[in-house]
Amino acid sequence: MSNNHNLSKNQPFNDHILLLGSTGLIGSLTLEELLKVELYLDAGNDLESKLKLYENSDINHFTLNKFFYCINRKLNNEKRSPANEYLVERCRVTPLVFRKQQYYLHNNTSATPPASQSSNPSLGNNVFEEDGTIHLxxxxxxxxxxxxxxxxxxxxxxxxxxxxxxxLLITFHFTIVQLVFEDSTQWADLLPSIFSEEVKLIPEETNNISLKLPHLDEVKTMICTLGTNSSSAKHNCYDRYFVDYHLTLQIAQNFTSCKDKRLIIITSFNNSLISHIFPYFKTKYQLENDLQNKLSPALSQLVVLRPGPLVGNHASYYHKDLRLRYSPSLSEQLENYREWCWEYKKAFVKEIRKIGFKTKASELIAKAMYRKPGSSFLGYCVPASKTAYATAYMATKPILGELRIVSSKEIDHLT
Structure with a gap:
């Protein structure tokens, strides 16, 4: 009976993470990783460090409220993938150590919008999906x-x-807040106004309690996966140097409103030689140096991930519905194949127009060279999914040191 009483005593933890670039390849995959419960259960990670604070208490119910604030130029309506069931099964055989005892996973339930699909009514009361406007x-x-x-x-x-x-009861609430403002040149200036502790998210059609955005001082971690390519820069009429350097540095400066701030940023494979030869790498090298030396107050921790050419699809959605139909008739099968080739060609051209020829060529080369001899000459090719996992891992794992450089090879072998 006392155990049930302890479960009724709930200890909440609130964590706020600012994510820039969540509509891009790495950013969207990073957000998916951040929504996986398993990320916070690994030994030495987020949950374990929080439980240690209550070793001497009688509380047996802990709630982790994770808030992810994504500032984008457009709304991302893509549905998020549920947690990987294989990893959940792995958690069943890996005990959680608390008060010098081993606790094993006995049951797990989840709830995602709409609430009617929830496997746990008490959780279903807390899930929602709603939109609205903010007037600053x-x-x-x-x-x-x-x-x-x-x-x-x-x-x-x-x-x-x-x-x-x-x-021992562990509850996770993942809240994703997309904040959409098309003019990215204003993001840095708007950051203190958005996170002023005065802004409420009041949905247009709902009875839920409105969420109040925290003060910027409470947002301790920022993940930046911003980047551009020649095609998107031309389409949106802005300078690549602005996005790859100025925008990121300006946002980082306003983000460091107080001490004890962490920044996890994706740059690119780099060294002092190529940074003096190629303008793109020179920009990234300059950004890394200025993030270390020009911010005031300085970051308490800067984690720089330097992936090589990415194995992944920047615009894979163009090929989702392309399926080759089969027929027992040879003539019909040849016709189906001809139609499929034509549709694939159109989708391929559309994709190149969207992401640019250089980006598509980089995808194909990275896929062909991944873990092949000579890959290191290209900067060590690495899957985008592994880069995203490494980004989420570094954002949630307590690590020591003011500066951490994570190479492409280290990213590849982190999982």
């Missing part, structure tokens, strides 16, 4: 600014049991 009046230049937003929450609950049948 106290901006840097005292003008009124309107942003669109979309917020989504999904929840997971893990029930652990020790060998002497003691309960």
């Amino acid at each position: 009046t106290q901006t840097v230049d005292n003008r009124s600014v309107t942003l669109n937003f979309k917020q989504t929450r999904q929840s997971y609950q893990l029930e652990y049991l020790s060998k002497d049948l003691r309960n």
Whole structure:
């Protein structure tokens, strides 16, 4: 009975992460990794460090509220993948150590919008998907600014049991807040106004309690996967140097509103030689140096991931519906093949127009050279999925040191 009483005593933890570039290849995959419960259960990671604070208490129910704020130029309506069931099974055989006892996963439930699909009614009451607008009046230049937003929450609950049948309940609430403002040149200036502790997200059609955005001082971690290519720069009429250097540095400067801030950033494979030969690498090299030396107050920790050419598809959605139909008739099968080739060609051309020929060529080369002899000459090719996992891992794992450089090879072997 006392154990049930302890479960009713709930200890919450709130973590706020700012994510820039969540509509890109690495950014979108990083967000998916951040929404996987398994990321926070690994030994030495997020959950374990929090439980250690309550070793001497009688609390057996802990709630981890994870808030992810994504600033984008456009709304991303892509549905997020559920947690990987294989990894959940791995958690079943890996005990959680708490108060010098081993707790094993006994049951897990989840809830994602709509709430009617929830496997746990108590969790279903906390999930939602809603949108609306924010009107900012106290901006840097005292003008009124309107942003669109979309917020989504999904929840997971893990029930652990020790060998002497003691309960341990872990609840995760993942809240994704997309903040949409098309003019990215204003993002840095708007950051203090958005996170001023005065802004509420009031949905257009809902009875849910409105979410109040925290003060920027409470957002301790920022993940930056911003980047551009020649095609997108030309399409959006901006200078690549602005996105690859100025925009990131300006946002980082406003983000460091106080001490104890962490930045996890994706740059590129680099060294002092190529940074003096190629303008792109020179820009990334300059950005890394200035993030270390020009921010005031300085970052408490800077984690730089330097992936090589990425194995992955920047615009894979163009090929999702391309399926070759089969027929027992040879003539019909040849016709089906001809139609498929034509549709594939159109999709391929459309994809190149979207991401650029250089980006597509880089994808094909990286795929062909991954873990092949000579890959290191290209900067060591690495899957985009592994880069995303490494980014999420570094953002949630307590690591030591003011500066951490993660090479492409280290990214590849982290998982």
